[in-house]
Each structure stands twice: as C-alpha cells, then as structure tokens.
Amino acid sequence: MTKPATLKEIARRLNVSVSTVSRALHDHPSIGLRTRTQVHQLAQELNYEPNKTAIFFKQGKTFTIGVILPNLSEEFFSMAITGIEQTALKHSYNVLMGQSHDLPELEKRITATMKDHRVDGLIISLAKDSKDFEHFNQLDKYNIPVVFFDRIPPQKTAHYVSCNLRPGISQAVQFLIKKGHKRIALINGPSSLLATKERMEGYTAALHAKKIKIDMGLVVSTDLSTGGTEDAMKQLLALKNPPTAIITFNDYVALDAIRYARRHNKKINQDLSFVSCANLPITHYLDTPPLASVEQFPREQGEKAMEIMLQLLTRGEELKQKGQFFQTELESRLELIEP
Secondary structure (H helix, E strand, C coil): CCCCCCHHHHHHHHCCCHHHHHHHHCCCCCCCHHHHHHHHHHHHHCCCCCCHHHHHHHHCCCCEEEEEECCCCCHHHHHHHHHHHHHHHHCCCEEEEEECCCCHHHHHHHHHHHHHCCCCEEEECCCCCCCCCHHHHHHHHHCCCEEEECCCCCCCCCEEEEEEHHHHHHHHHHHHHHCCCCCEEEEECCCCCHHHHHHHHHHHHHHHHCCCCCCHHHEEECCCCHHHHHHHHHHHHCCCCCCCEEEECCHHHHHHHHHHHHHCCCCECCCEEEEEEECCHHHHHCCCCCCEEEECCHHHHHHHHHHHHHHHHHHHHHHHHHCCCCEEEEECEEEECCC
C-alpha cells in the first residue's frame, strides 16, 4: 500500500514551500492562480487527503457530538436520534453513538470513552436508574458541554429538553372519564425518573378536578421490563374492585399489559381500556391498540437538544458567566389512535 501524499511531498515536487501548498489548497488570495491550479492538480493526482487530526487540533474541535441513549432499538429513541443527526449534519457535525442499555455503570464508562475521543459535546437521555451525575459534571473541566433530553436529572444547573407529561396525562384521565370510567389505574415507571413524578401529578390532578377519590391501590409501577409490567398487571387484576381502564408509562408497557390482559381473557378496550404514552407509529398497526397515546415529540426533542448544543459550542463561556441554562419543556398532548 502506498502512503497517502503529504503537503511536504506536494511542495517538494513543485519546488515551493509547505505553507504555499497549504494556502493554495485553501484558495488563499495571496497565492497566484497558476500556483493554485498546479497544487490542486497534483493533490488530486496523488490522492491527497487533509490530515483531519491536525486540522482538528489546530481548531480545537473534532466536529463530533457524542450521544448516549438507553436503547436504540426503542422507536422513541431512534426517532430522537434522527432529529439529532439531521440537525447536526446541517451544521457539519458528526454523531458518535453509545447505548447505556439502562445500566448506570455502562453509562459512566461510555461517558469516559466519549471524553477520551474528544467529542465537542455530549447529548444524553439517562439510564432509568441513574442517580449519580458527577461523571457528567466532570466534563465541564474539559469544556465539553452536556445537554440532557427526555430523561433528565433533577438539577437546576443543567441544560435540557423534556416533555411535560402533566397536561397529556390529565387529558388521558379526562378522556377515560368521558367514556364512563371511574376505576382508572396508572402503571407508572421507575421512581428515579422525573417523568414518573410528572405522570403521577397529572393523574392525581385530573381525578381531583373531577372529584373522583384517588385509590392508591390503582397506582402500580414497572421497571419497564416485560416481567415488571406483568407483575403490575397481576396486582391490578387481583384487586377486589379492579380497574376498567389503565394508563401506561409508555407504548411498550402498554403492549406488554395488553398481551397479559388478553391471556387472561379480557376484551381489549371493552372489558379493559388502555391509554399509553409516547404515541409511537407502531401502535397504529396493532389489531387492538390503546385507545389513545400521549404525544412526547421524540424527534423534536432531539432537534432542540442539538440546537441547544450548537448554542453552547459557540457561546458557552458567555452563558457560563451569566449563569444561563437552556431548559426547554415541550407540552404533551393526547392523540387518539385509529386501529
């Protein structure tokens, strides 16, 4: 294999200085047209490629954004990464992906790897059980800004994009009440997630508004695994006065819950109605989908997170001195699902 041509090789063949070759390749006006043409022609003949490592070192940037997601196989996060990538590419940035698989220790390890690869910034949606955020705070020492989205930390000094679940969940409760349901259950998520708290707040606020007594026996949780959701369903269906409708943490929880209900001879959306969260396209192709789902705008969250990152990369020091943090909340809303 032949070694790639260098600036020195081009300069030697044309009997000019390396700096002249460099300026010619960048079409600097101080270099005459004839020399520029000769340099470009020889560079093409020799298959010259710029040394990106040297360029990045000189600029102090790699034009790479690290992204850590819980699980790319989930449609919600694949939609979010589409929003991040498209916005990044418009501004000549590349994306380096990592999956935490909802494991906090793996999340820490990937964060360290991203730092070692000199990413310019990090966009992350937290693992479901993450409670220690020091590994993100440490990135400030290396001038690597961090933007959280969807699953965000309980920190006032964090840049983030999220979706406020309270209005969407309230709309879900009101929707089910209008359909005649009074025993409305909630399968919530891990207590470590702020979104779990928001769902609970929206749920209780809507019941209070309709003067329906809150029965905490109707509120159960899942660790988002199939087994965790089946355990939650088992608790609900074992109640002396079981629910006639269930709001689930997300569409995947709804799918597991619906399957469990069908195995126990429940007619979906007749004996037991469902409303979910996330409003992923997959639900629209089911024979028995939930009646409705709360839209959380994953693609828009990804786009906005990348837009905030671009602001931090250009105005980071200025914003730090002002103590200014970008904190954007999109407002969720209930969307009906047509089977």
